[in-house]
Amino acid sequence: MLETRFVKIISSLVRVVQCAQPLIFSHIQDCEDHSLLLCSLLLGFGLDAYVCVGTKGRGTAHTWVATVSSEGLITFWESLTGHR
Numbered sequence: 001m002l003e004t005r006f007v008k009i010i011s012s013l014v015r016v017v018q019c020a021q022p023l024i025f026s027h028i029q030d031c032e033d034h035s036l037l038l039c040s041l042l043l044g045f046g047l048d049a050y051v052c053v054g055t056k057g058r059g060t061a062h063t064w065v066a067t068v069s070s071e072g073l074i075t076f077w078e079s080l081t082g083h084r
Contacts, residue, residue, distance in 0.1 A: 034079035035063040042067055042077075052076070 035051045042049035048068045056062040065077040075084050 031080055032063050035065050038077060038079045039065045 039049045039051045042065065050066045050068075052064050052066050054062060054064075063079065065079055067075045067077065069075070077084055
């Protein structure tokens with residue numbers, strides 16, 4: 001069972017996953033799940049990683065991951081494809 005809770009951020013509800021383990025053993029279905037898992041993996045490798053929430057194209061909700069290097073270089077990762 002996927003452990004989730006809902007929190008209010010800037011007058012909208014956002015789903016928050018309690019831990020990454022349920023994602024690994026369940027069917028990952030959306031970009032939010034992929035972003036949370038990718039961010040967890042990057043954090044595990046010691047990178048400064050963040051999940052970004054926004055919109056794409058025609059206002060469709062989307063998430064991706066950003067990493068910040070020690071030099072301040074920001075890299076955005078598309079969690080569904082792995083492209084930078």
